[in-house]
Amino acid sequence: MAITSANQLELLQTAEAVAREKMIDPGLVVEAMEESLSRAAKSRYGSEMDIRVKIDRKTGRATFTRVRTVVADDELENYQAELTVEQAKQYMENPQIGDEIRDEVPPVEMGRIAAQSAKQVILQKVREAERDRQYEEFKDRAGTIINGVVKREEYGNVIVDIGRGEGILRRNEKIGRESYRPNDRIRCYIKDVRREARGPQIFLSRTAPEFMAELFKMEVPEIYDGIIEIKAVARDPGSRAKIGVVSYDGSIDPVGACVGMRGSRVQAVVNELQGEKIDIIPWNEDMPTFLVNALQPAEVSKVVLDEEAERIEVVVPDDQLSLAIGRRGQNVRLASQLTGLDIDIMTEEEESQRRQAEFEERTKLFMDTLDLDEFFAQLLVSEGFTNLEEVAYVEQDELLVIEGVDEDTAAELQARARDYIEEQNRKALEHARELGVEDSLVEFGGLTPQMIEALAEDGVKTLEDFATCADWELAGGWTTVDGERVKDDGVLEKFDVSLEEAQDLVMTARIQLGWVDPAELEPEEPEEGEGVETEEEAGA
Known part of the structure; x- marks a missing residue:
């Protein structure tokens, strides 16, 4: 088939049809056609030739041009696509290195193999353009909610039609008891969009904490407007979740706004998440206070925060322990995720036993090192002394407040403590030198x-x-x-x-x-x- 014998406008019509079907730029399809025709010409005239094809965007006429580049004498390698300055003088005046000489050549006859090859080039270019279009469209939509239709299920993963592309809802991103059939409508969170060799991959999720936050943003206008902010979300997908909210308007209750009239707003989110129970908790900058709120409905007696270790110790009444921990540790696990802290929960009885053990340990320390009787050592511990350094170097007035301690006794106590410390220092230094x-x-x-x-x-x-x-x-x-x-x-x-x-x-x-x-x-x-x-x- 010769290009000249075909209807030249058919090329443009085909390009328009393909571009419209794939929703890509018609110019990309025409460029693919030009490349495929160029390959066919090279197979006809020789692969070493630089044959370029240009299709007129108005008439559809394909022009075949042979291009030769002017190079230095010692750089001439390809006699078909290059020529020296001296040789170029036959075709142009004062040629310079880098100039191009263009000669139009007759169109080629496209045989069956050439036509098939041209078709493959066009399809490949169209696929690449379609993938780029999909990636550009969805890359900025990561972090948003999208509605789609279930197409099929593959090895537990759900393939979702999301309009101009397909998304994948992996097995571990589904809420446990959910199942889908083809043509079911589904709402998902776009977790990630990646450009891969096989095309853009759009990963969806229904278990991500951000999915719940976006659902609340859709249901609660105050969150959408920025009056209320969701500070933290923790989920046990399909079972229970905790969400921390704060209001920047003193007249608006963040918890009440998220719950809605008769629970209408939170219920809409619960229904979307297959009945997942949601605890809405007021956010507080003071982490111990926020944790007390996060452990609701359990009551908390005391909280001790270790900021450096990012751990927090919570003391609850004996009858509140199981409620604070929750079924299979769910309540404390969600509270830990919400605050970003490791939580140790103990009962008041356990804390009392630990304090008693610490008291006995410090009492024994003072008895052994200062040669005191048990009663006197307990007096020191009761006054808040925890180690020998405190006894040795504290102001003497702090020792005199202890019942039965006068200046001579205080001086003797400090002398014994200093002697013991100095002896320990001497031994430690001696061992270190060894x-x-x-x-x-x-x-x-x-x-x-x-x-x-x-x-x-x-x-x-x-x-x-x-x-x-x-x-x-x-x-x-x-x-x-x-x-x-x-x-x-x-x-x-x-x-x-x-x-x-x-x-x-x-x-x-x-x-x-x-x-x-x-x-x-x-x-x-x-x-x-x-x-x-x-x-x-x-x-x-």
Whole structure:
């Protein structure tokens, strides 16, 4: 079939039809046709030739052009597509390297194989254009809700028709007891859109916490308008969920607004989520207060927060323990997800037993180290003394408030405590030196003999060794592994060295060794007029 013998407008009509069907730019289809015709021409005239085809966008006429590029004499490699400056003078005046000489060549006859090859090129280009169009359309819709129709189910994954593309709802993104049949309508959250070799992949979800947040945004106008904000969501999909909300308008109750008149708003969300029970909780910047709200309906007696370890200890009445934990730990697990803290729950009786054990342990410490009878040691513990350092270096007036303690007794107590501490320090330092600790580390300020001993046992024996330590290696920390928080023990953790203190110690060691210039650590002074708040700004 010769191009010239065909109706030239048929090319444009075909391009328009394909573009309309696939909803892509007709120009992309025409470019694919040009490339396919160019390949057919090269198979006819020779693959080494540079044959280019241009289809007129108005008439449909296909023009075949042979292109040769002017190159330097020593760069001439392809005699069919290149020529030297001297050779180019036959075709143009004053040719320059890089100039192109174009000659129109006769259209080619397209045999069966060439036509098939051209068809494959066009289909490939159309598929690529269609994939790009789908990706561009859906990439900005990630994080939103979309309605679709179930097409089929493959190995537990649901394929959803979402208009100009298909989305996949994986088995683990479905709410447990849900099942779908073809042509069922479904509402999903677009979790992710990825560009992959087989085309854009649109991943849907019905279990994501964000799905619930978006549903509330649709049902509660105050959330959509920004008057109420959803601060945190935790879900056990299909069973129970907790959502923390805050209002930026003092006249609007965030919980009441989300519940709606007679529960109409929250019920609409519950129905969409197959009956998932939802606890709506008022958000509070004070984490312990927020946690007390999050553990509802259980009552909480006391909360102790360890911000550094991101752990929180909750004490509940004995009869509230099962309610606080919830069925299969559901209530405390959701509260933990909502607050981002690890939660330890204990009863008042368990806390009392732990406190009693601590009291007995400290009493025994003072009896053994200060040579006191049990009654006197218990008096010290009752007054809040927890270790020997507090007894040894506290102001003497704080000891005199204890019943039966006069100045002589207080002085004797402090002398015994200091003697014991000094003896322990001497032994620790002696052991550290036996392990090979150098003077550079012993003389470094900020480390007690016991700390130096612990470092030596861990192989840190010089100031250089200490300066290479990471702060978490000294103070300890937490690492998240497969979604679970794992404790990293620190060499100096038992001495209550915080992460900030460890950072300061390591940085001081690096400065002493000359590894760090202290001037580089000082914050830069703001330039005049920059970073300085005026009185007018402060009062604004």
